[in-house]
Amino acid sequence: MYPNLLALSQEGNGYPLGVTSTSGSSSNKGSWVQLSSGLAVPTFCFRNVCWGTDEYRYFFDLGIGSAGNEVVIAQDIMYALDHGYWNFAYDGFTFPLYIPPNVRIAVRHKDSDSSARNLYHHFTFDGGYPGNPDMNMGIRKVIAYGVGSNRGTHLTAPTVNYTYGAWTELSSGISEDAKGFLVIFSSDTAIDDGAGIWFSVGIGSSGNEEELVGWMPATWNYYGYNTCSSSSFYFIKIKSGTRVSLRYMIHDVNKDVLNNVYAALYLGV
């Protein structure tokens, strides 16, 4: 029974692992940095927070495999670090990702700036989520859509308070059956006041989108400069080939955040 194994282990039971990775120049991925030579037990979830000292957006990969043979199992997870008050992304991200035991784990990242920047990663791996793939609820890989060049996909701004804007396509057709998804938002501007933002995820062809999740609140803080906000991982299945779109509404369309909302979609497969 894996809960008992987890209870007795260190790594794999929420024991924190931290490393610093350095991006490549010109917004390229840097080198892989080993996070663990291998966890003693299989784990079913990772949660991470990151921080650094420079106000850019960062995209990290999680990989498994020996040095030089890393295979990406979580791709381009987006962080936006704001202007110094909060040098980490608020709640971090949790993915119900299966990590096999005794396999080397490594991270690497790129940033939205042309210079190499450091990002400090702090991961915990544990069973703290219903992520056991034997229960068909866990995932084995995270695939990113709509990451774009440096901040996610620009979402169409709404024009009426509390009314959704038009749908924006994040994927014309996902490549694999997904067991669920998570959405990460960012902006690239300072926001002059807190803004209430709700998003909606839809599937289907253009003009025929059907809402899978609606009225989902996202955080937008006062010092939202470059801010980043994540949804939870929703166990809502989407079939391979399905087009996926996002839209959002805001409580006051006069807020500065309007027209500066970006998002990326992360599928768990």
Add this chain to the structure above:
Amino acid sequence: MINYIEYTGKPSGLTNRSSAFITINPGFRTKSSWQEIEASLPYDIDGFSVISFWSLKGSTGLYDVGIGSSGNEVVLIANLRKEYFDAWQGNDHRREFFVPIPLKAGTRIAMRGQGRGSDSDTCAWCLLYYSKGTLDALQRYYGISKCLTIGANAGDLSCGYRFTVGASWSWGSIHQITSGISKDIKAFSIIAGFSDYDYISSTSTYEFRHELFIGPSGSEIRLKYLYYMYGRYTEGLYPTSNYFIPIPIKAGTRLSIRGTTARSEAEVNDITIYGWY
């Protein structure tokens, strides 16, 4: 595998979405009246998430989720914590608490809350529904139907069980949360905070680590490591909740905890455990 719902569009009768949001004015250290958040669930659900995402003043508080007709509400989740997060700017941090309890179509859901501060506040909440089939494997595996709240502190300035953590990465002493839990629990979730009332007025972030133990005094066995980040002007710790830790604990088991931080001075953290049974 079973429990894989194959679909290319929104299946009939399966709509995953949140309720409309409501705002609650919590009472001062006493629960407000119930406020309906869902008049009638439109379909069976395998579970739901309770989401708070805004408050006028961001006060720390304890909220109940109840089911039943008006005037006959039964508490389903007692004293769900909502921490103060960067409300300094008249805003608040979104947080989401996963509840693996199935409910039938037609169920009415209500919430009520109490704040710790004397100022009145207004907090916005909504529910996200996981329609039947979404979490079916979890339900069959665990069969959870109720929640046991452990360590909530409804009558004090803090929200949860308070304990002093060690400074400069030294472990604090082990504190007993409860001499014995009252039910067998199948899994649990945790919300920890920094409800020392006087948040750290610092531009820095700090790390906190906790260890949760089971067993009698002097013979504690570590059950779980927990890692947290603290940011400026907050009373909560990130992550805002630790979702569904699938470790069963027997009734009568003593629970205890200790903590440590990078800070050079000892701080008071608090913890509440939500046991699923």
